[in-house]
Amino acid sequence: MQIAIPKEIKNHEYRVALTPTGARELVSRGHTVNVQAGAGEGAGFVDAAYEASGARIEADVAKLWDTAELILKVKEPQPEEVDRLKSGQTIFTYLHLAAEETLTQGLINSGATCIAYETITDRQGGLPLLAPMSTVAGRMAIQAGAHSLEKAQGGSGVLLPGVPGVAPAKVAVIGGGVVGENAARMALGLGAEVTVLDRSISRLEVLDDRYQGRMKTVYSTADAIDDAVRESDLIVGAVLIPGAAAPKLITRRMLADMKPGSVLVDVAIDQGGCFETSKPTTHASPTYIVDEVVHYCVANMPGAVARTSTQALTNATLPYIIALADKGWQKALADDHHFLPGLNVHDGQIAYQAVADAFSLESVNPTSLLK
Ligand SMILES: NC(=O)C1=CN([C@@H]2O[C@H](COP(=O)(O)OP(=O)(O)OC[C@H]3O[C@@H](n4cnc5c(N)ncnc54)[C@H](O)[C@@H]3O)[C@@H](O)[C@H]2O)C=CC1
Ligand SMILES: CC(=O)C(=O)O
Numbered sequence: 001m002q003i004a005i006p007k008e009i010k011n012h013e014y015r016v017a018l019t020p021t022g023a024r025e026l027v028s029r030g031h032t033v034n035v036q037a038g039a040g041e042g043a044g045f046v047d048a049a050y051e052a053s054g055a056r057i058e059a060d061v062a063k064l065w066d067t068a069e070l071i072l073k074v075k076e077p078q079p080e081e082v083d084r085l086k087s088g089q090t091i092f093t094y095l096h097l098a099a100e101e102t103l104t105q106g107l108i109n110s111g112a113t114c115i116a117y118e119t120i121t122d123r124q125g126g127l128p129l130l131a132p133m134s135t136v137a138g139r140m141a142i143q144a145g146a147h148s149l150e151k152a153q154g155g156s157g158v159l160l161p162g163v164p165g166v167a168p169a170k171v172a173v174i175g176g177g178v179v180g181e182n183a184a185r186m187a188l189g190l191g192a193e194v195t196v197l198d199r200s201i202s203r204l205e206v207l208d209d210r211y212q213g214r215m216k217t218v219y220s221t222a223d224a225i226d227d228a229v230r231e232s233d234l235i236v237g238a239v240l241i242p243g244a245a246a247p248k249l250i251t252r253r254m255l256a257d258m259k260p261g262s263v264l265v266d267v268a269i270d271q272g273g274c275f276e277t278s279k280p281t282t283h284a285s286p287t288y289i290v291d292e293v294v295h296y297c298v299a300n301m302p303g304a305v306a307r308t309s310t311q312a313l314t315n316a317t318l319p320y321i322i323a324l325a326d327k328g329w330q331k332a333l334a335d336d337h338h339f340l341p342g343l344n345v346h347d348g349q350i351a352y353q354a355v356a357d358a359f360s361l362e363s364v365n366p367t368s369l370l371k
């Protein structure tokens with residue numbers, strides 16, 4: 001199969017969809033891997049490393065896209081990439097369509113087969129291709145929050161661990177899944193006072209057991225969120241309803257109850273964000289202030305630590321990429337009912353219910369699209 005690895009073009013996105021190690025696995029199976037010149041540079045993988053793995057380097061972007069049967073990316077296709085996509089091609093990447101109506105429509109119009117990393121499931125009820133980047137983003141959320149609390153960033157001037165004689169900061173994490181646990185773990189490690197809110201009792205049980213009561217676990221209700229808003233110096237938004245737009249858990253009115261200079265880090269921004277005042281920001285300009293509350297809403301946080309993230313992403317995606325390349329998308333999805341929910345759009349039709357629901361559009365049962 002002809003596989004294309006384009007250079008990512010989103011703002012400050014330095015990841016690449018495949019490492020040279022991953023390319024070698026595909027080449028050894030008889031596939032042709034065409035890597036856009038310079039695609040891996042931001043993650044520390046030079047063209048020569050791909051060539052040593054048996055991949056081809058392609059300088060002509062139009063040709064790279066035009067000749068591809070399978071396109072591997074990291075971030076959702078940007079407008080010029082949507083224009084290049086065509087019927088008969090398969091694209092495998094993060095899509096987050098429920099937050100992006102224009103992109104959804106563009107993918108429908110392209111006629112291509114669009115498989116999302118973030119809606120593939122596993123036997124444990126997890127999201128195995130979202131998890132590695134959620135681990136990264138959860139860990140980064142506390143770095144970003146700590147920096148945003150500094151006065152020069154508009155923050156309240158609170159140091160997360162405090163110092164002897166001065167109490168530590170209070171950190172609330174809404175959503176105790178992969179992002180939430182990793183954020184809470186980092187905040188604990190820095191000595192903050194940490195509360196995790198979730199609607200899943202079993203998740204709260206896991207966290208209570210794993211951290212032996214060192215973080216508080218609270219069932220997520222409107223009252224509990226009100227308390228977190230009044231008390232916290234830093235709140236991390238880490239909720240997810242798979243494939244769907246994030247619920248707005250903190251409204252603009254509630255910002256008035258926060259301490260001036262407190263910080264909201266909305267990791268769920270890629271699904272539209274869980275705070276009403278959130279809007280996507282970039283690594284070039286990551287924060288803005290509303291009603292004296294600092295907002296950090298970068299939708300591709302792991303892009304800033306591209307070396308670590310690219311390796312973690314390829315480790316997780318490679319078995320699925322191999323299945324797509326060896327079998328074609330229909331057989332690969334038919335053989336694995338956890339891979340099947342990755343299918344979001346095919347040949348002008350939406351195949352993921354929550355995405356169709358987000359825009360009041362029709363969806364088809366993905367099984368009906370398999371041969
Ligand atoms: N901004 C970025 O760069 C990145 C963003 N993300 C995003 O972070 C979000 C979280 O991802 P994961 O942690 O992997 O998901 P997850 O599925 O592991 O965890 C989500 C948790 O939210 C909980 N939840 C749902 N509704 C809730 C509510 N109303 N109150 C409290 N908890 C609630 C669920 O029970 C679940 O435990 C996703 O939107 C994901 O796309 C992930 C990686 C990078
Ligand atoms: C999950 C995601 O959107 C990212 O890693 O950028």
Ligand SMILES: [Mg+2]
Pocket residue numbers: 255256257258259260291292
């Ligand atoms: Mg206020």
